[in-house]
Amino acid sequence: MSSDRRSLPVPEGLDGLRLDAALSRLFGLSRTAAATVIENGGASLDGRVRSKSDRVVAGSVLEVELPNAAPTTFAPPEVVEGLRVVHEDDSIIVVDKPVGVAAHPSGSWEGPTVIGGLSAAGHRVSTSGAEERQGVVHRLDVGTSGLMVVAKSEHAYSVLKDAFRERKVDKRYHALVQGHPDPMTGTVDAPIDRHPTSAYKFAVVAGGRDSVTHYETIEAFRHATLLEIHLETGRTHQIRVHMSAMKHPCVGDITYGADPTLSKKLHLERQWLHAVKLSFAHPDDGRWVEFESPYAPDLQGALDTIAALS
Secondary structure (H helix, E strand, C coil), X not given: CCEEEEEEECXXXXXXXXXXXXXXXXXCCCHXXXXXXXXXXXXXXXXXXXXXXXXXXXXXXXXXXXXXXXXXXXXCCCCCCCCEEXXXXXXXXXXXXXXXXXXXXXXXXXXXXXXXXXXXXXXXXXXXXXXXXXXXXXCCCCCXXXXXXXXXXXXXXXXXXXXXXXXXXXXXXXXXXXXXXXXXXXXXXXXXXXXXXXXXXXXXXXXXXXXXXXXXXXXXCCCEEEEEEEECCCCCCHHHHHHHHCCCCECCCHHHCCCHHHXXXXXXXCCCEEEEEEEEECCCCCCEEEEECXXXXXXXXXXXXXXXXX
16 A cells, blocks of 8 residues: 655644644544554654654654555435534534434444534535544534534634633533442543553543543432533543543443443433533634533433432
8 A cells, every 4th residue: 555654843732742642633543543553663753663652742853654545435414313503603503412423424433423414404614624524623422412513614613623622611511420429529630541452442541641520419319420520621431431430430331331220221322421511712702602402302311210210
C-alpha cells in the first residue's frame, strides 16, 4: 500500500498530548488508526521513533507516514426518527439526540447519525472538521440520549471547539447508578485511556488523559441513586468509566459492569444516562444560552419502576 509522508512542527495547542492523540487531532484519524501508524514505526519526533504514549512537545519536528487507504463510503443521509431540533439560528443547531444514534458517520457505524439526520432534513452545517464529522464540536455515545450542539458557520465551529477545549461549556448529565455512592456528593479525578485488553472500552489508567467528574445526589432509591453530573473534561465514556471505577456503574450499562438482572427488571437496554442540560456562550455575541432536555421514555419508565420498587 502506498503512503503519504508528512513533516511538520507540533502546534502549541497539542503540547503535552500523547502521540496517538496528537496524530488523531492533526490528521483526523481514529485513536486506533493513529496507534497502528505509531506501532508500525510510522511516526517520529525530532528524528526518533516513538511509542504511542510518549508526550509531544510544541515545536518538535513530527514526521509521520500515513497509509493511503481507500476512501470510506458512508451511507447516504436519512431522516432520523426522534431527532428533535431544540434551537436553531444562523450559527448553531441544538438537538435532542435519541438513543441508538451516533453523532457522525464512521467506518465502524452503519446506523443513523445526527449529521446525516440534519442533512436529510435540509439543515446546513459547517464544512469545518473532517469530512464525516463536519460541524461536530462534541459527541454523545450512541447509547446516551440528550443535548448536542452542532455548528452551522465556520466561525461558530472555531469558537465552540475552543470553548469545549478550554472547559467553558457547562455540560450536565443525569445518571441512575447502582447502589449509593459514598460520599453522596463528590468528585472523581482519575485519568482515562483505552482499556488495556478491550478494544471498545475505556478505563482508569495511570498516565491516561486527565479526567474530572463532579457528581451530587438528586434522589436515593432502594437499589440505585439518581445523580446530577457535571463534567470538567469530555473524555470518551467518561461518566460510565468513572462510575464503574467507583463500583456504582450506570444502571443498564452491562459493558461497564452493571447488573443484567436489574437491567432486565427495569426493561432497560442501554445505560441510564442522559445529557439533560447544555449551556455556553453563544459564538456570535457571547450571550450565555441554556438548553434542557426531558428524560427519554425508556429512562423515565425505568426511573418510575425503580421508585416503585423502593
